[in-house]
Each structure stands twice: as structure tokens, then as C-alpha cells.
Amino acid sequence: MRRLAQAPNLALATLWADALRAQGLSVSVQREYLGAAAGQLPPDQCLPELWVEHDDDHARALRLLGALQRPPQRQWHCRCGEFVEGGFEQCWNCGAPMPGL
Missing domain, CATH: 3.30.70 (Alpha-Beta Plaits)
Known part of the structure; x- marks a missing residue:
């Protein structure tokens, strides 16, 4: 071990x-x-x-x-207008997936 x-x-x-x-x-x-x-x-x-x-x-x-x-860190704007940053692939405001997925 x-x-x-x-x-x-x-x-x-x-x-x-x-x-x-x-x-x-x-x-x-x-x-x-x-x-x-x-x-x-x-x-x-x-x-x-x-x-x-x-x-x-x-x-x-x-x-x-x-x-x-060290998960990937992303920054993206959702179509609902929310700015999402961190390791998230889904908007916490509306639940929409990150563009390109």
C-alpha cells in the first residue's frame, strides 16, 4: 500500500x-x-x-x-442572462446546459 x-x-x-x-x-x-x-x-x-x-x-x-x-473552470453567459462561472455545465438560474454541450 x-x-x-x-x-x-x-x-x-x-x-x-x-x-x-x-x-x-x-x-x-x-x-x-x-x-x-x-x-x-x-x-x-x-x-x-x-x-x-x-x-x-x-x-x-x-x-x-x-x-x-483541479476541475475545469469555465465562464459563460446563459441565454437567460445569468453569468455562470466555475465548474458548472448547467445554469443555476434556469437549468439550461452550457452552450456547446
């Missing part, structure tokens, strides 16, 4: 692990509940971590995790 990364919270660690598993990687979340020990242990030692089971998958897992951590 090799460590991939620390996550800032358990929710993100779980989302990242699920996304990597969907790509066929065997990934586990460690230190899931160690946050309860914060104050007794250094805070940076209490964050959840992602680990990949097979060493051969480590490089691929890092690439996929990098893509998850």
Missing part, C-alpha cells in the same frame, strides 16, 4: 476514494475518525488519508486524483 494524499476532511476523502474506485483502483480511506483526537494529537496527523492498495497503480491514481482536485 502507498499513500496518495491527505484530504482536508472526511467528505472529500470519501468522494475522492469513490471516484478512484469507479476507475477500477483499489483505494482505502485511513484515519477516518482520527479527527476526534485533534487537540491530543497534532492537527496535521488527524486528517483522513487516501491509500492505494497496489503500488503499480500509484502513478495512475495520482494523475486521476490531480484531475479531481
